[in-house]
Amino acid sequence: MFRLTVGAGLLASALLAALPAMAQPSGSATLDAVKARGTLICGVAGAVPGFSLPDSQGIMRGIDADSCRNVAAAVLGDANKVKFAVTTTQNRFTALQSGEIDLLVRSTTWTLGREASLGLEFAGVNYYDGTGFLVKKALGVKSAKEMDGATICVQPGTSTELAISDYYRVNKMKFTPILIQDLAEIQAAFLAGRCDAYSTDSSALATFRATQTNKDDFLLLPEIISKEPLGYVVRKGDDKWFDIVRWSYFATVAAEEMDVSSKNVDEMLASTNPDIRRLLGVEGEMGKSLGLDAKWAYNIIKQVGNFGETWDRNITVLGVPRGINAVWTKGGLHYAPPIR
Ligand SMILES: N[C@@H](CCC(=O)N[C@@H](CS)C(=O)NCC(=O)O)C(=O)O
Missing domain, CATH: 3.40.190.10 (Periplasmic binding protein-like II)
Known part of the structure; x- marks a missing residue:
């Protein structure tokens, strides 16, 4: 620690005034x-x-x-x-x-x-x-309400996880989360059928679906289950x-x-x-x-x-x-x- 004497203080102020561009x-x-x-x-x-x-x-x-x-x-x-x-x-x-x-x-x-x-x-x-669900059409599901017992791929540490829990609780259904941190991995897991649905912000689901060559094989379920x-x-x-x-x-x-x-x-x-x-x-x-x-x-x-x-x-x-x-x-x- 150091102390400024009055003189040094004045010198410091003079320097500051002389250098207006200095932060x-x-x-x-x-x-x-x-x-x-x-x-x-x-x-x-x-x-x-x-x-x-x-x-x-x-x-x-x-x-x-x-x-x-x-x-x-x-x-x-x-x-x-x-x-x-x-x-x-x-x-x-x-x-x-x-x-x-x-x-x-x-x-x-x-x-x-x-x-x-x-x-x-x-x-x-x-x-x-808002949170949404993406599924493969082959699953034969048209609504989130038909997803009792589903496995859902979701990224950990997200508000998505909480939104899904609330939705399932309100609708008295059960689900198994598959938590995967890495985006490429979670998408690969969903495509490989490791989970029935992939859930995140619906914007990201829409853009993910749009970038698939077989995009018509996927369905964004109509329910948007939370505000994000x-x-x-x-x-x-x-x-x-x-x-x-x-x-x-x-x-x-x-x-x-x-x-x-x-x-x-x-x-x-x-x-x-x-x-x-x-x-x-x-x-x-x-x-x-x-x-x-x-x-x-x-x-x-x-x-x-x-x-x-x-x-x-x-x-x-x-x-x-x-x-x-x-x-x-x-x-x-x-x-x-x-x-x-
Ligand atoms: N909005 C939610 C979800 C955030 C989230 O999971 N975003 C995804 C999709 S938009 C993401 O950034 N994925 C890319 C990555 O993790 O690298 C939150 O704040 O928890």
């Missing part, structure tokens, strides 16, 4: 760390089509990957300054708690238990999902970082609500609509309030796109309908509070 603490330890590093470390699954999966050039693609990019664009002005950290269903929360990652966007369901007991909080929902709002997760106790992540998501929704997209965002800088002007940093001090540049939302929209563009690029192409994931003006659940 002045922002009040957010995570923001400071990300800026000092120059990259955002974002936890994803890295294996799920539509969510996070490297393309043929090794670039991480998907709605979760793009959610990470939104935050990098807002904070660093460059959506590409993301280091993707592959996490599993079981180690994702410790990766965030320990500070290995700055943000987790990994098809992770927002639940009371997770938010109240893990020291983590959910800053936004990028996909309103998947979102952006941060550590508790860094409220400024929470605000940045939360409003990075809201900016994409606000942009879609107002038809501001990556294609027209430059023309929109000349818009007379005050909501658009504030969103794009032409007037007001929205960026400053967040501890960011005035162009924080402009950079997201220009480089990543509005929420609908991100959805279409990653999810629509896999044949999954928008449904409740539309913006509220089109009957969906994505809604941005006023940016003012």
